Amino acid sequence: MKTWRSRGVYAGILILVAAGLMLLSLSGFLRPAQGLALRPIEAAQGWLSSRYLAIHDSLSSPRDVATLRQQNSDLQSQVATLQREIISLREKAAQADILGALLNYARTQPENRYLATNVVGRDVSPFLRSIWIAGGSDDKVERGMPVVTESGLVGRVSEVYATMSRVQVITDPQAAVNIRLQNSRADGVTAAQPNGELRVEQINQAADVVTDELVLTSGLGGGYPPDIIVGQVLSVRRRDYELFQQAVIRPAVDFQNLEIVLVITSFHALPVAPSGS
Amino acid sequence: MAYLIGLPLLLLLAIVQSAVLSHLLLLDGRPDLVLLAVVAWALTGRWREAMGWGLAGGLMLDLLSGAPFGASSIALVLVAFLVSLTEGRFWEAHLLMPLGAMLVATAAFYAISIAALFLTGQLPDLLASLTRVVLPGLFLNLLLAIPAAQLAQALCSALFPPEVRI
Numbered sequence: 001m002k003t004w005r006s007r008g009v010y011a012g013i014l015i016l017v018a019a020g021l022m023l024l025s026l027s028g029f030l031r032p033a034q035g036l037a038l039r040p041i042e043a044a045q046g047w048l049s050s051r052y053l054a055i056h057d058s059l060s061s062p063r064d065v066a067t068l069r070q071q072n073s074d075l076q077s078q079v080a081t082l083q084r085e086i087i088s089l090r091e092k093a094a095q096a097d098i099l100g101a102l103l104n105y106a107r108t109q110p111e112n113r114y115l116a117t118n119v120v121g122r123d124v125s126p127f128l129r130s131i132w133i134a135g136g137s138d139d140k141v142e143r144g145m146p147v148v149t150e151s152g153l154v155g156r157v158s159e160v161y162a163t164m165s166r167v168q169v170i171t172d173p174q175a176a177v178n179i180r181l182q183n184s185r186a187d188g189v190t191a192a193q194p195n196g197e198l199r200v201e202q203i204n205q206a207a208d209v210v211t212d213e214l215v216l217t218s219g220l221g222g223g224y225p226p227d228i229i230v231g232q233v234l235s236v237r238r239r240d241y242e243l244f245q246q247a248v249i250r251p252a253v254d255f256q257n258l259e260i261v262l263v264i265t266s267f268h269a270l271p272v273a274p275s276g277s
Numbered sequence: 278m279a280y281l282i283g284l285p286l287l288l289l290l291a292i293v294q295s296a297v298l299s300h301l302l303l304l305d306g307r308p309d310l311v312l313l314a315v316v317a318w319a320l321t322g323r324w325r326e327a328m329g330w331g332l333a334g335g336l337m338l339d340l341l342s343g344a345p346f347g348a349s350s351i352a353l354v355l356v357a358f359l360v361s362l363t364e365g366r367f368w369e370a371h372l373l374m375p376l377g378a379m380l381v382a383t384a385a386f387y388a389i390s391i392a393a394l395f396l397t398g399q400l401p402d403l404l405a406s407l408t409r410v411v412l413p414g415l416f417l418n419l420l421l422a423i424p425a426a427q428l429a430q431a432l433c434s435a436l437f438p439p440e441v442r443i
Contacts, residue, residue, distance in 0.1 A: 004362065007324060007358060007361055007362075008358070010325060010328060011328055011354050011355065011357070011358035014328050014329070014331070014332045014350075014354040015350075015351050015354050015355065017332065017350075018332060018335065018336075018347040018348075018350035018351045018354065019347060019351060020347075021336070021346060021347040021350070022345055022346055022347030022348060022351075025345070025346030025347060026345065026346075030346060034340060034346070037340055038340060041288075041292060041340065041341070044292050045292050045295060045296045045341075048292060048293065048296040048297065049296040049297070052296060052297045052300070056300070120296065121292075121295035121296045121299065121341060122295060122296075122299035123295075123299075123341070123342050123343055124291065124294050124295045124299075124338050124341045124342045125338075125342040125343065125344040125390065125394075126306060126307060126410040126414060127344070127390070127391065127394055127399070127406055127410060128342065128343045128344065128394075128399065130343050132295070132341070158343070159343070166343055168343070173402070174399060193402075193405070194402040194405030194406060194409060194410075195405055195409055256300065
């Protein structure tokens, strides 16, 4: 009985230490120490991640098709670039119909600046969907900066340390992106489900949403720049007695195979509330 | 000695969990390597070190997570304490003991993790978390529980050989 009591006391002391650290962390006092501790971890994490991906690649594809894969990758990249140009042109034409030529003419979009960075890990908590990238405040990465690939939107930077940052991806249940459906011009907000499904909610009942329609960021709210591809409509749920209709979309980005992402460093998001609030 | 080996091991396990195991998902579940290590070490009877491992391992996990810093430590220390209570029972040496301990440990670990996320407003759906994360994670942890316990026992015997009076 005495031993059990001493165990309980010992466990209680350690739990109190952990709780104290939690309070300090929530107050922000531990951020410098966490950044310092993450420096060596980032290097090890990046090394291990790249080795794992190299082994995975070599096991999953024969060596004699390496050249073809490279060519295929180049062509896919070109196709993605052309698709992006087509989408951009279509989007501008649709905007012109709505807003008028004059307004569209006056509209200027600054050239984006990008920081390419490796994905070095994923959130160890199975309840959160985020990735760790190898760029931090040393590289001028700031909280709220959008993160994309050539396929579309990945998410945005939610925590920044000196050499690493955490990116909350759009399939995280806490993430919400203001979007616009390309053809029907309806606005909505993404709401990720815990099973990984990505829905668009708050779509106007009058909008004629169809499957395969592209979903783009709307830029509303200042959280993301406009016209980044988010995904494609898979199905639509419309009930007469509901205020809004819903759409299930397929994200444009394959989140399981992210290796390199681009941080849009020229975009500064409007102040966002802390995660979870 | 247990801390000299344990701390680098826990750091390595946390990094492997973030960099490698995140690619190997069963639904959304994955084995919790640090939890396995803490439970396995607690089963060797070295409860004081197991609780220390729990505190340190939890901090390492929380460094690589968006979860509240310290939450995993609280969960793992509590898990080590619960597992240490099996010491001295008549079924302590049973072959399936690691499975029972891992079942309780995983349930406690996830319950505290979910509660911490819930308190900070980061978890919207408990049912989906249970079916898509907790149950697959529990299955994988149970699968690895016996090998982990045997490895820990072998390591413990190598580091701390029993004294023999001649």
